[in-house]
Amino acid sequence: MKKRGPLFLLFISVVLLLSGCSSNLLVLDPKGPVARTQSNTIIFSMIVMAVILLVVYILYVFVLTKYRATKANEGYEPPHEEGNKWLELTWTLIPVIIVIVLSVVTVRTTNAVEKVPAGYDNEKPLVIYAASSNWKWHFSYPEEGIETVNYVNIPTHRPVEFRLYAYGPIASFWVPQLGGQKYAMSDMVNTLNLVAESPGSFMGKNSNFSGKGFAHMEFEVLGMSPTDYTKWVDDVKKTAPKLTETEFDKLLNTELVGRKSYSSTHLSFRPAPEGENAGHHHGKANSTDNMDNMNMDDMDMSNMDHSQHE
Amino acid sequence: MKINSNVPLEYSTEENSNKILGFWLFLGAEIALFSTLFATYFTLWNRTGNGPTGHELFELNGVLMETFLLLTSSFTCGLAIHAMRHGFKKATMVFFAITLVLGLGFLGVEITEFVTYVHDGATVSTSAFLSSLFVLLGTHGLHVSMGILWGAAIMIQIKRQGFTAETTNKSFIFSLYWHFLDVVWIFIFSFVYLKGMM
Amino acid sequence: MNLDKFLVKGEPMIYAAMVSIVVASLAILIGLTYFKKWGYMWREWLTTVDHKKIGVMYIIAALLMLFRGGVDALLMRAQLAMPENGLLDAQHYNEIFTTHGVIMILFMAMPFIIGLMNIVIPLQIGARDVAFPRLNAVSFWLFMAGAMLFNISFVVGGSPDAGWTAYFPLASLEYSPTVGNNYYSIALQIAGIGTLLTGVNFIVTILKMRAPGMKLMRMPMFTWSVLITCVIILFAFPVLTVALALMMFDRMFGGQFFTMANGGMDMLWANLFWVWGHPEVYIVILPAFGIYSEIISTFSKKNLYGYKSMVVSMVAISLLSFLVWAHHFYTMGHGAMVNGFFSITTMAIAIPTGVKIFNWLFTLRKGRISFTTPMLYSLAFIPIFTIGGVTGVMLAMASADYQYHNTMFLVAHFHYVLIPGTVFAVIAGFHYWFPKMFGFRLNEKLGKLAFWFIAICFNITFFPLFFLGLNGMTRRMYTYSEGSGFGPLNMLATIGSVGLAIGFVILVYNVYWSFRYAPRDTTGDPWDARTLEWSTHSPVPEYNFAITPNVKGMDAFWAAKKENQPLYEGKIEPIHMPNNSGQPFILGVIFFFLGFFLVFSMWVPAIVTGVGVVIMLAWRSFERDHGRHISVEEIIETERKLGGDTV
The missing domain is CATH 2.60.40.420 (Cupredoxins -  blue copper proteins)
Incomplete structure (x- = not known):
């Protein structure tokens, strides 16, 4: 039995994606610098993700078509494979690199959208x-x-x-x-x-x-x-x-x-x-003092109260 | 039933050692539970609204009393297990009895303290700080209460059945629980009361 | 007493639900009486401590909840099919999406997985039962008490209406004055205790009860996934318990934890909820990964590729799962630094997940892949779940998340994760292990038909939501205007959901059909599988294995079949088994009533039932029950009857 479902899916997604981008999805139709930064980030991430999807899908379709059980390969005994150090390292390290790239993009754009947009920082808001x-x-x-x-x-x-x-x-x-x-x-x-x-x-x-x-x-x-x-x-x-x-x-x-x-x-x-009586002052860009509001230790939010002393 | 005589009686059957491991895991969950309560308390401790602060509320004497009672009870609980390992039934019973009485004493002081707080107008609904204080202390107190009932049930069983693989197993697990409550109290004493009074 | 407090009135749907509940209960009662099955029910099911029967009960409960949650989903989709639709009003819609979320996660996905765990784990590790069979029954009945309590809220008092996340202040008494959120906090606490105990039980079972020779690194992947999941349960569920207890204090005892005055802090709830909530996602996903690993390996006729890295990546996921919770509320305004940190930890989860995907693909490579129903679900999982995964990475990027947060894009993403991840997995596992439970396979033709409906219609239902989200449609809105332009894609999604529903109906019909007509399996190993559970009879005798298997490597049963390694050496000895007990069931009933009285703040009956719980604990403490032994003759007789060759 052949599996065309995923191929069909891929086709639909590409078509919908293209039609989606050409029409005016609000988020991808920015009218200001903040939304533009975000729209660019989204489109960039979509492209990276599309490449990842493509790699997985190609491998997937190849494996499924080549190794499905047929009359012809009856009696074929699949080999015992423990794994392969280098291959496994490859598909660990490449994602690591992708995540690093995305992290850099994320941190930079997040900083950018929290601040007054570049070019406007001299104006009084x-x-x-x-x-x-x-x-x-x-x-x-x-x-x-x-x-x-x-x-x-x-x-x-x-x-x-x-x-x-x-x-x-x-x-x-x-x-x-x-x-x-x-x-x-x-x-x-x-x-x-x-x-x-x-x-x-x-x-x-x-x-x-x-x-x-x-x-x-x-x-x-x-x-x-x-x-x-x-x-x-x-x-x-x-x-x-x-x-x-x-x-x-x-x-x-x-x-x-x-x-x-x-x-x-x-x-x-x-x-x-x-x-004075307010809670936190959040949302200022680069407010490093807020870092300890979110302690890394999952059980320990003991530092949440620090900014109360402001 | 397979009995391994190279280990203490409370570990001697497979079921027994499973139960002890299971209880350690349960204590792991209890640590997560109390950590969350502590985190909540530390988040809210200076959000006192219009109510009193810890500094205004806490009384050193009662707290020292509670600490003394619970620490001692933990010690006598350890003695009880020590006696049990040596097969001294009577000593075990006496030490367990002292443990439970001290536990009751602790509860008595804690309840008095709660009554005083409420009398002073500091209730669970006064402020976020007091809500978290009452729930943290109350959860610990509830654990102690359950522990007293549980310990009493185990004492009755030792009295009736003597030291068997079952009763020693239960006693040992109970002692783990009791020591754990003591450790939690040490955290409460240091980070709630001492920190609050400073 | 004033009945108005309890009964929800004025809605035809509620009346219909009431009538159907009454009719169904009556039908069960009358049926049991008519067929004289009360004794059978009590002896064989309500009092059982057998992990296999408890597992079956979990799965039945989960299927029922799947339909309850599914009807909720269909109602939502029907309401959203057209702009300005008047099928449901806002209040009703709010209740329905709230119960849909809670039921699907906590009362469908969790019990389905725990059910499969129950049935499979002891068999996979060559054990006779779990470490604490009685406790296992207690877990089940506490879950059941919680589930029933939550479900009656629809007709008694009103359902919760603040979303499954129940954010404060919305879930406070001020903004949600019905008892709905009391049900939420109490029913989930009761069920949560059951889940926690399951976690303890299975860790001990897996660590201490494996057959001789089964080292940790020889365990089947499903067993590994369950072990890791249970560790997550152990540390995550207490946080939920505390959060719900604080909620209960705020709503019922005047607590000020999350209030807007007196120093309360609404953000604290969001933090506590997600410190549990995100690990919870992995609690339902990791066992699914385990199920897929078993099925993919079985039907490729190959051992699992990269076993070690599979284990390591699951451990990594479980650790990371506790470090990402704030990505659920980047928009709360904790600044770029904090958001950056949580973005990175979140994206890091994609790495071990990707490793798993590639390992599965390489397990398939060089295999001989047969497309059985469980395998179809497992194969459909890979491409669909990958979409869920990559959109997850997109959501993890904080700057972009400001645009996705709370939108249909997010809704699409988590359905793309949870449905192919968890739902496909439990259905696949259900088909795969069904012959082990009942001694016959589900019909393949019907199974595949259901699969194609579900797999295709799933995409029709949820793919459009990505675009709706990018176009500005938020989640949880009960209506939208014509001018918003959301209409056509919503209609498409609704059509898809109908197809999805048809798929599930076929699935259930398949169970019915197969019970009546499917040929019985006498081999015990209908799939030519690899792990120990297939080396014993189907259905499995209560003692699981007449002789404890002796494991010499990974995929022990496969090795036994291919290399003629004897799995069962030694002679049959009397087997010690635990006795059945009615206590867990009674405890569950008491907890149900305790919960009910608490929900309605009826203190006196609540205290009475609370004392009842203590009495039950004391009863258990003083009980002296050392179980029983099954004699050698009885075992030989059973083995002979089942056509065994292990003697």
Whole structure:
């Protein structure tokens, strides 16, 4: 009996892969430097993996076609083979080399995407607090003194520093075309640096399951030219109502709301969990002091408390 | 039943030595269990919320008392096994009895301590620190309680049956367990109480 | 008492489930009474301490759970087939994917593997039973108590709804107020104790009960894989037990471990969960590797290539499995350094895994490969699992993972690992060892038909998910909009899942058909296999081997057949066997009720049942049961009846 399943599979995967790449898969259609780094990393790893798959598949098909039991080889007694030191060393060392290469790529790109993207590091970033609550997103612009719900407008070609935290369950802030996600949690603030390099509307969402309304936690990120952006900010300041504490509490307790705009932020009366009483300060690139948060010993997380002394 | 007379009675049958190996493995799992509880405690120990810190809460006297009782009980437990190896039934019984009484004493002090904490308003729901403290100490205390029941059951069996391959095996395994609880306590004493009081 | 607290109402599906549970239970009760099988059930199954029967019970339970988890899966796929579908509401969908995950991992994959372990390991090492047969029965009944407790949550009180990972604060009382997550924490603790005891039992069995001459480096690969797995169980499961206990404290006793106020730390749960959770993946994968090694070697008619490096790579995987847990939450924000470290350890696992893949391929090389049903599953495993493996390496790269995390890409990846890895393996092992359990083979034609359905439809179901993930579809969303463009690929996946379901139905029909019509195997060695379990009769007599085999090398039975080395030397002696006991079953029942009362915070009955547990322990302690001996005459008679030639 011939086994065509895997061949067929390989064929399908190649076809789907090609068609997939040509259409616009969001992750592979980046609109900013962070997402571009990630998209390149993904495509690079896909190519490496395709080569590995190909080697395995060729060997596999060869072995299966050549050594299957047939009438012709009846009576053939397969030899006893203990193994071969050199062959086994080969298929240990080549993967080791591949893993080293991938490790270098990973460490470099991970560092790159945690930082303000190269080329933008001299600019003062626009700080936006993004807080999740069941089940919506609140965006506060402390410098501009405005706040929006379920949509966020950003100027293009300017680094944006999203500071993420949550009212309630863990959420994950994700705008696939601008960059990968990061968690928003209740007892600390995470930082995510993004830049949009072309104007347009980008889909953003919570990607971490947070209960019943989770599927509806989408928001729009609108990249605008700097002039349009300033105009929009002025507009909001002029026309939108102030965000009072009661209004904010009402917002928190409403499960699903549409878009909202306010001409003040909730940060004054409900500050983000940072500063003295906050938990960790994560997400800063190269923060070596965080290394001991994750002790290598599986049973020992004894050092987790160190950053509390900050 | 095959009996190997070159080794102590508690090891003498295949089943016996299997049980001892099995129990060592189980203690390996117990180490993993307590390590996790310690890791949790160390993660949360200064997250005291609005509740008291360890420094405010811990009293040296009670803790020293507990330590003394449990360490001594571990010693007498060792003596009991030593007596058992020499076939001294009465001495074994007496040492086991002392061990269990000391264990009860330990529990008594620990319960008093818990009552004091709760009386001072430090309960399991006061803060993350107290949750982890109570669960760590409570798990150890529960182990001691189970150990006392188990030890008592073994004493009854020795009294009835004398030293057989079975009863000596059980006694030996019990002693492993008891020494283990002692070791855990030493960690609690050093890393929870002493560290907390400093 | 107010029944509203217990019964979930208002959903046709729940009513259907209630009715079916009642009907099925009644059918079992009436059937047992009608055929006067109560005594048989009690004597032969409920009280058994025989590793083979316990193994069969594990597998039956696992198959039942496979169908429960499978129905969950079909419901999810049906809901996602079209945008804005209204089949399930959010709450329902959340419960279903939660139970799907928990059941498939803990109540399907684990017991299936433990079942095969039970049946095969003592036979493979030439032992008469496991080291602690009574404890083995306790393990099984604790698992069963946990599984039943978890399953009744669907109709009594409500299922857990915070995902199988039950992240806090979502799983806290505040955000998940039903008793669902109480079930989660308590049922898993009970079943987890059973698993831990299995781990201890099998380590001792393998280390101490091997037949004379079977050195460690002569053990069959499946035995090796189980030994290593049990070591992982030993160190991983206590972490789960603690995590679940803390969860229980938070939900039921006002604990503040993972809360948002009073110093609690939600990240601690994620860490504890995955310190167990990642090794758990290898707990279900390593025995699968062992099963494949046996089958590939048998049906290539060759010894396993690179035996030593196979063992070394499994040890390496088991060590690394404890060093990678944080890759499940790179996005928690612990900085580039930490993420880099965990990326590298994670990718390093690919190295020993790759070694194994190549060793299997080289076992096939120069072999004479026959495509039996178990072999088909094993062969399909290699290319499909490799996809799972390489996508795993892609996910391991932290920077890229920020884009894959929580998406359908991840869902596709772990199904590509767990289904060809674990599910194919247990099905392959089930077909392979079936004649050993029951004395006849499953029908090959039906087996192959089921295989092709499963292998092809698996890919149709899960391959599209890679693309959905890259296109921004996250996991666990119960609905999506038309405009998202997720519709067509989801429909494709749903169609595939139906085919997958058909495959499993054929598989079960095959069991039924073969029970009725398959020719009996009288040789005990229908596959012309290599290891000791095939050297005794099928089905295996309760004492396994009339004479303890004498092992002189690797693949002892093969050597015995090819080189006429005598395997059984010496004469038949009386065999010491343990007595059956009802205690493990009773203990399981008590634990079930203890768990139930705890779930509903009914303290008085909980304390009473808790005392019951202590009484059971005391009963066991004071019991003096030295087992029994099977006489030489009886053994000779049994051997004669089974057509034995070992005498």
